[in-house]
Amino acid sequence: MRSKVVLHAVDSHTEGMPTRVITGGVGVLPGDTMAERRLRFMAERDDLRTLLMYEPRGHASMSGAILQPPTRPDADFGVLFIEVSGCLPMCGHGTIGVATVLVETGMVEVVEPETIIRLDTPAGLVVARVRVEDGAAVGVTLENVSSYAAGLDQMVSVPGLGDVPYDIAYGGNFYAIVRTDDIGVEWSRANKDAMLGAGLDIMEAINEQAPVVHPEDPGIRDCHHVYLEAPGSTPQHSRHAMAIHPGWFDRSPCGTGTSARLAQLHARGLLQVGDTLVNESFIGRPFIGRILAETTVGGLPGIRPAVTGRAWVTGTAQYLLDPSDPFPRGFLL
Amino acid sequence: MVPGEGIRTVDYHTGGEPFRIVAEVLAELDGPGTVAARRIWATESQRVQWVRQFLCHEPRGHADMYGGFLTPPDDDDAHFGVLFWHKDGFSTACGHGTIALGAWAVESGLVAAPEDGEADVVVDVPSGRVTATVRTVGGRVEDVRFTNVPSYAFAHGVPVATSRGPVTVDIGYGGAMYAVLPAAAVGLRVVGEDYTDLIATGREIRDALNTAGVAEHPDDPRLSGIYGTIFTEEVEPPVVKADGTRIVRQRNVTVFADGEVDRSPCGSGTSARVALLADSGDLREGDLLVHDSIVGSRFRARIASETTVGDRPAVVPEVVGTAYATGTSTFTLDERDPLLPGFVLR
Numbered sequence: 001m002r003s004k005v006v007l008h009a010v011d012s013h014t015e016g017m018p019t020r021v022i023t024g025g026v027g028v029l030p031g032d033t034m035a036e037r038r039l040r041f042m043a044e045r046d047d048l049r050t051l052l053m054y055e056p057r058g059h060a061s062m063s064g065a066i067l068q069p070p071t072r073p074d075a076d077f078g079v080l081f082i083e084v085s086g087c088l089p090m091c092g093h094g095t096i097g098v099a100t101v102l103v104e105t106g107m108v109e110v111v112e113p114e115t116i117i118r119l120d121t122p123a124g125l126v127v128a129r130v131r132v133e134d135g136a137a138v139g140v141t142l143e144n145v146s147s148y149a150a151g152l153d154q155m156v157s158v159p160g161l162g163d164v165p166y167d168i169a170y171g172g173n174f175y176a177i178v179r180t181d182d183i184g185v186e187w188s189r190a191n192k193d194a195m196l197g198a199g200l201d202i203m204e205a206i207n208e209q210a211p212v213v214h215p216e217d218p219g220i221r222d223c224h225h226v227y228l229e230a231p232g233s234t235p236q237h238s239r240h241a242m243a244i245h246p247g248w249f250d251r252s253p254c255g256t257g258t259s260a261r262l263a264q265l266h267a268r269g270l271l272q273v274g275d276t277l278v279n280e281s282f283i284g285r286p287f288i289g290r291i292l293a294e295t296t297v298g299g300l301p302g303i304r305p306a307v308t309g310r311a312w313v314t315g316t317a318q319y320l321l322d323p324s325d326p327f328p329r330g331f332l333l
Numbered sequence: 334m335v336p337g338e339g340i341r342t343v344d345y346h347t348g349g350e351p352f353r354i355v356a357e358v359l360a361e362l363d364g365p366g367t368v369a370a371r372r373i374w375a376t377e378s379q380r381v382q383w384v385r386q387f388l389c390h391e392p393r394g395h396a397d398m399y400g401g402f403l404t405p406p407d408d409d410d411a412h413f414g415v416l417f418w419h420k421d422g423f424s425t426a427c428g429h430g431t432i433a434l435g436a437w438a439v440e441s442g443l444v445a446a447p448e449d450g451e452a453d454v455v456v457d458v459p460s461g462r463v464t465a466t467v468r469t470v471g472g473r474v475e476d477v478r479f480t481n482v483p484s485y486a487f488a489h490g491v492p493v494a495t496s497r498g499p500v501t502v503d504i505g506y507g508g509a510m511y512a513v514l515p516a517a518a519v520g521l522r523v524v525g526e527d528y529t530d531l532i533a534t535g536r537e538i539r540d541a542l543n544t545a546g547v548a549e550h551p552d553d554p555r556l557s558g559i560y561g562t563i564f565t566e567e568v569e570p571p572v573v574k575a576d577g578t579r580i581v582r583q584r585n586v587t588v589f590a591d592g593e594v595d596r597s598p599c600g601s602g603t604s605a606r607v608a609l610l611a612d613s614g615d616l617r618e619g620d621l622l623v624h625d626s627i628v629g630s631r632f633r634a635r636i637a638s639e640t641t642v643g644d645r646p647a648v649v650p651e652v653v654g655t656a657y658a659t660g661t662s663t664f665t666l667d668e669r670d671p672l673l674p675g676f677v678l679r
Contacts, residue, residue: 013391017392018392056350056659061395136669189678249678283676285672314392316662316665317661317662317663319659331596333596
């Protein structure tokens with residue numbers, strides 16, 4: 001076998017969502033900060049992202065992170081998040097995956113019962129608190145951005161569904177929260193195509209009829225995620241399917257979505273500071289959300305959320321590229 | 334279920350379609366016996382099914398992953414045996430997998446090949462013995478050729494009602510039964526933008542034909558029923574060369590099993606296409622079918638010989654493609670992982 005590259009990876013999943021952690025073969029990316037490295041990577045090395053994320057090495061819901069030396073003295077590692085859709089400045093499930101891999105492969109000094117890992121991400125310093133038992137990472141907690149409810153008891157008109165009641169909340173992205181009972185859509189894995197179609201139609205209607213913008217950053221706008229709440233969900237234990245633009249379901253319980261759900265339940269007076277939420281995904285796996293404190297976001301009441309999740313190592317790999325391969329950047333259908 | 338050191342694989346793709354090779358023989362698949370018998374063992378073995386799901390399903394694989402467990406051959410005349418697998422089970426034959434195994438056998442040094450020339454990699458698959466002929470140029474694998482089972486036109490002009498209107502399809506056999514129609518007949522094109530509609534319409538046509546029971550295999554009831562739907566598109570009108578032979582350029586997408594989409598031009602689908610084109614007189618011995626996939630990869634196919642199946646005229650198709658290594662992996666497990674062996678969300 002001939003190859004132009006040898007990209008070393010430790011593959012993991014965070015409650016079902018993959019995090020392909022690239023530990024070697026890339027070298028040090030140019031840039032004085034991780035934010036700068038991200039911009040230069042997107043401009044100069046996008047073929048490396050698509051090689052690792054797209055088919056045939058990845059697939060439509062692949063996700064990963066490239067480890068780097070940190071650009072600041074107070075961090076243990078630099079992290080560049082890579083996705084099928086591009087490079088997110090910050091990624092909740094990816095942080096949980098990276099922290100788990102760092103502990104379980106001994107790339108950081110492991111301290112029981114808690115190992116604190118400071119990650120230099122394009123969005124800034126992220127502190128991951130890893131609970132460790134017998135050398136194994138059994139839970140990773142990270143504090144997320146300030147989250148808030150942007151609207152409760154909203155109504156949007158959706159072709160085929162009629163008037164759809166929803167709440168909308170921000171937890172790093174905007175999430176429309178819709179009870180599937182309210183729209184007459186059965187919440188089940190067997191009905192996932194209809195659920196996904198409904199989710200996509202609702203986000204399109206919201207973006208047309210009631211677009212959302214972050215009060216502190218006009219660059220953060222629009223709804224690309226719909227939290228389809230399962231019947232029987234409570235403020236303490238919610239089940240959902242997260243429909244994501246342009247048309248897939250999150251495999252994990254979604255860190256930013258969990259934060260938005262906390263903000264919505266807090267705004268409704270159903271959760272208080274210190275309360276926790278078990279937020280279960282479409283494939284039945286949980287993240288634990290907790291309200292750390294109250295705060296304001298652009299003058300609106302909000303919360304500081306923490307999210308705890310688990311990840312597991314699934315294997316190690318060396319990704320190769322034959323010099324004659326007709327898909328040197330991979331492909332996506 | 335998985336040994337402490339994990340399960341090692343070498344991953345290839347043939348025309349974009351993945352093929353994950355497990356070269357170390359699983360204990361349940363070892364010992365005396367034929368590959369056809371081993372397929373039954375695999376199907377009935379809880380652990381082998383578990384390992385298939387572990388390697389194929391998310392998070393280690395995905396809904397369109399494909400691969401093979403290597404086994405001992407039926408006898409010393411073959412280099413090895415293989416059990417092909419996908420997300421739903423074990424298949425009897427696989428063209429793109431045969432091409433990948435040919436490339437891997439030579440590139441890994443398992444089968445010696447000349448610097449420039451050809452080497453035969455003989456593989457026992459559940460449906461019989463196949464030979465992948467690997468052509469090398471300057472010490473590198475250039476392409477891999479395999480000869481498929483006799484293929485034939487089964488039916489013409491079968492009417493089917495679809496949600497995109499009534500259509501007629503041809504049915505061809507190339508190792509599996511396929512319904513074949515121009516994508517334009519349902520207002521679609523063989524392009525990524527029409528991916529979701531192609532899957533939905535392909536499933537609809539397959540299900541309608543199977544409900545009507547139109548495709549019964551003459552000899553082997555296990556091969557009855559439509560396995561997939563092939564949507565075709567002409568790339569350009571046929572070109573007649575100086576020697577009178579023709580080059581027929583087509584693009585296709587094959588929607589098979591439960592809504593899976595072949596990224597490659599599909600080995601058995603290409604063979605069914607060769608049989609139908611031969612039957613309609615659009616492809617003769619000496620002609621070349623250049624068959625592209627929805628992602629732009631290419632197989633080349635010819636009629637190797639003419640024959641009969643029962644009393645039907647048939648052709649033996651020869652399909653040429655190329656495969657490339659994409660990586661090597663060691664898949665491990667953490668006993669605390671709640672999602673073992675894996676999951677499918679499609």
